[in-house]
Amino acid sequence: MKSFLTSITLLSFLFLSGQSPTNKILTEFLKHKALKNASISFYVYNLTDNNSIINHNGDLALIPASSLKLITTATALEILGENHRFTTTISYSGKIENSALNGNLFIKGGGDPALGSHRYRSYYGAFLSNWSTSIKALGIDSINGKIIADASIFDNEVPPTWIWQDLGNYFGAGANGLSIYENFYTLALSSKNEAQKTTISQINPHIPFLSIDNNVLGTSTNKDLSFIYGGPFQYNRYISGEIPKNRSDFKVKGSIPDPAYLCAYELDSVLKTSGIKVAYHPITKRLLGDSFIEDTTTEITSTQSPTLASLIQQTNLYSINLYAEHLLNHIGLHIKKEGSTTAGAEALINFWKTKGIDTDGMYLYDGSGLSRFNTITTKQLVSILSEMDKSQHKEVFYNSLAIAGKSGTLSSIAKGTAAEGKIYGKSGYMTNVRSYSGYITTNSNKKIAFAIIVNNYNCSAYEMKKMLEKIMVSLVNE
Structure with a gap:
């Protein structure tokens, strides 16, 4: 060990004298x-x-x-x-006749990681409502087709070497060609006494089809020791672990199963609230698979990301x-x-x-x-x-x-x-x-x-x- 440390001092700390504070600290550190x-x-x-x-x-x-x-x-x-930016585009196929869109509405993802992010709330504003306004400005009051989310700019696969324990949690959310809300949802948990099971009081945003098997306990811990389990495109989630006891609104964040679908679902909801009827349920290009047909489309509006x-x-x-x-x-x-x-x-x-x-x-x-x-x-x-x-x-x-x-x-x-x-x-x-x-x-x-x-x-x-x-x-x- 002595000769090893001597060689480190001679060969490594080239500008440091033998009495240098860094030299001394590094020598102690290595030992x-x-x-x-x-x-x-x-x-x-x-x-x-x-x-x-x-x-x-x-x-x-x-x-x-x-x-x-x-x-x-x-x-x-x-x-x-x-100065590079990533663009999300709203377009349609078919024709607009008598206030009806006889075709499909497309949300084409450009790989924007921040669309709808809380970090950029003032930048994006009410982006879904803005899209709806642009659609209504074309005189459309009904859509005789589908809202189709297209995330195909990426392969949308999470890195295969990520561990199962990470995937269901917000930090394990993978890249998606059409991401939204940083691809995480917030789970509010209520805890009572020591070792008692918690209850889910809220999920924001609402994730259609999401089912959570909750086995989280309230304990004397003072931090989040819970983990959500579930992979991409999987809507059945399992959460276990511990959170502080006697809390009414403890926040835990999980990865959204299918961000592109959620984006289509969110736009569908906003359009219906604004009075636009949509004939079919929202869907994604991935879910359509081989039945997806590349149509000629007309751009309605687009949203750019913040700068790189x-x-x-x-x-x-x-x-x-x-x-x-x-x-x-x-x-x-x-x-x-x-x-x-x-x-x-x-x-x-x-x-x-x-x-x-x-x-x-x-x-x-x-x-x-x-x-x-x-x-x-x-x-x-x-x-x-x-x-x-x-x-x-x-x-x-x-x-x-x-x-x-x-x-x-x-x-x-x-x-x-x-x-x-x-x-x-x-x-x-x-x-x-x-x-x-x-x-x-x-x-x-x-x-x-x-x-x-x-x-x-x-x-x-x-x-x-x-x-x-x-x-x-x-x-x-x-």
């Missing part, structure tokens, strides 16, 4: 008993002087968790551009899995003409390979970091951060990052220390995985890019967070 079974990778690059200053297992491929979002968002910015710059800011600041998965699908669509996780991952890796980055060991199975099959190295993360520091989209990317002690997923990091406000980055966490990556401005006014990943540690997630926080703060003080 910590909680890391005896752990895999650790740490890489730091001085962007001001253009040299590597710390390299501990920089080429070791590890599970990054949500730090992967930095790579996904950076790639989307470089390929699509910061705005979507990326939300993705990185609040670690939104759904947005990252959409971006990966769009990368695949743009480069390989296929909106899928596989195509996106292949296109992403190849993009950075053509930039001269060594992508050996980079294996990607999603865009958000939820899959435990993902592996990347800290050197790869830092290399991409270095490229983005030279990019025309540098400012947009930088502004999308959380700020230590102030915002997003880093709001509780380095609060009240000299490092507060000087670390811009992204965190990553899942069971036995902790990671941080981003940029640091040191007290000596140097700008550095860094990444650290730890897998399989033997302590609590909070304890690991505090240890890594200490390392990041020490880098600021250099």
